[in-house]
Amino acid sequence: xxxxxxxxxxxxxxxxxxxxxxxxxxxxxxxxxxxxxxxxxxxxxxxxxxxxxxxxxxxxxxxxxxxxxxxxxxxxxxxxxxxxxxxxxxxxxxxxxxxxxxxxxxxxxxxxxxxxxxxxxxxxxxxxxxxxxxxxxxxxxxxxxxxxxxxxxxxxxxxxxxxxxxxxxxxxxxxxxxxxxxxxxxxxxxxxxxxxxxxxxxxxxx
Ligand SMILES: [Zn+2]
Numbered sequence: 001x002x003x004x005x006x007x008x009x010x011x012x013x014x015x016x017x018x019x020x021x022x023x024x025x026x027x028x029x030x031x032x033x034x035x036x037x038x039x040x041x042x043x044x045x046x047x048x049x050x051x052x053x054x055x056x057x058x059x060x061x062x063x064x065x066x067x068x069x070x071x072x073x074x075x076x077x078x079x080x081x082x083x084x085x086x087x088x089x090x091x092x093x094x095x096x097x098x099x100x101x102x103x104x105x106x107x108x109x110x111x112x113x114x115x116x117x118x119x120x121x122x123x124x125x126x127x128x129x130x131x132x133x134x135x136x137x138x139x140x141x142x143x144x145x146x147x148x149x150x151x152x153x154x155x156x157x158x159x160x161x162x163x164x165x166x167x168x169x170x171x172x173x174x175x176x177x178x179x180x181x182x183x184x185x186x187x188x189x190x191x192x193x194x195x196x197x198x199x200x201x202x203x204x205x206x
Contacts, residue, residue, distance in 0.1 A: 001117060001144075002054060002192055004046055004108045010080035011041045018078055026070055026077050039064060042085035047182050049189055051084035051108045052093040052142050053149055056189040062087060065094035067109060068101050084108065092143035106138040119196045121161075123154030153193050160197045172203050180205065 017034040029035055039059050043049075048056050051065060065086035070077040086094030106116045116135045118128045125144045127135035139145060160167045176198045178185040186194065198205065 001052060001106065001108050001113050001138075002049070003111055003113050004051060004084065006081055006109070007041070007045055011038055014038050014041075014080070029078070030064075035064070038083070039085055042083060046085055046108075047191075049191075050087035050093055052097075053087060053089070053144060054190045054192060055087050055089075055149075055152070056187065057085065057087055063094060065097075067107055069099040071099055072101065081109075089143075089146070089148070091146040092149055096143035096146075097141060100141045102134075102137075104134055105141075106135050114192050114195075117192070119153060119157070119193055121154075121157055123150040123152070123157060123193075125149075125153070153190055156188060156190050156193050157197060160194065167197060167201055167203065169201075169203055172198055172201070173205075176203065176205055 011034075013034045014037070017029065017032060021028060036059060039062055042064065043057060043059060043062060050057055050062070062085045065084045066073070066077065066082055067084055068076050068082050073082070076082045084094075089095065106113050110116075116128055116132060117125055117139070119125055125139055127139070129135070143149075160172065162168065172194075175186045175194055179191040179194060197203075
């Protein structure tokens, strides 16, 4: 999970739509052209990744996720600060989360959320501090250890690890620099997994 710095301003088209449709509900909005535009902006803000699992997404395979579920926080259903772009996987992320939400949960809007999690070499996501119950609960409720995600992380770890020979330092350094500048030249998603491998092998961060 990676921290998402929200743009201070919501897209103009979204504001306009809200002004013109004061009594509308989310369903009305979800079929509008502005909904697609909003998804595009959310994805741009998330460097193209799912807000929870870090899989790379396109606007067509994403949906708008309410961090605070709209059924429980109807007053925040159109609040830009509550909106994220999630993948459409059923066993994880927005769809798996459903109406679960706790204000103390570790969310991608929690500054420093990256530090609350780490990985095992077989691709499991675990809390950095094993006593961190909120991090464990977040992993569980968001399905972040579903088989697909675990396998995808494992193959990235294996690829970077060069089949046990350790990563190629110059290459990994370039990838890490791109990730940290949020201008990733790394097309496979899961940037925090890459950072985990870099830290494991003491790759100097430029
Ligand atoms: Zn996801």
